[in-house]
Amino acid sequence: MPYHKNKQQAFQAAQQGVTEAQDVYEKIVKDSADYGQQLKHLKQEVNEAFAQIENALENASEKQRKRLEQYREDLSAIVEEVNLDE
Numbered sequence: 001m002p003y004h005k006n007k008q009q010a011f012q013a014a015q016q017g018v019t020e021a022q023d024v025y026e027k028i029v030k031d032s033a034d035y036g037q038q039l040k041h042l043k044q045e046v047n048e049a050f051a052q053i054e055n056a057l058e059n060a061s062e063k064q065r066k067r068l069e070q071y072r073e074d075l076s077a078i079v080e081e082v083n084l085d086e
Helices: 002-026 035-057 062-085
Strands: none
Touching: 002 035, 002 062, 035 062
């Protein structure tokens, strides 16, 4: 049973990490004086989310694995978008 609980907790941590990164991304103001700080915060959140996804993938169920792969694609899209704006 602990294995199942840890698997679920890892998945939920990844899910929350992606949500937080998306929230930070949506709140960025490009013309803001602290745009650089906002980008730094976003990079930190994205890196943490990627790490959480990798951790969750280690023992994810097939259903979770598909969702985690989608999260990874979503984060990659955010990174691409930010890189295009620079």
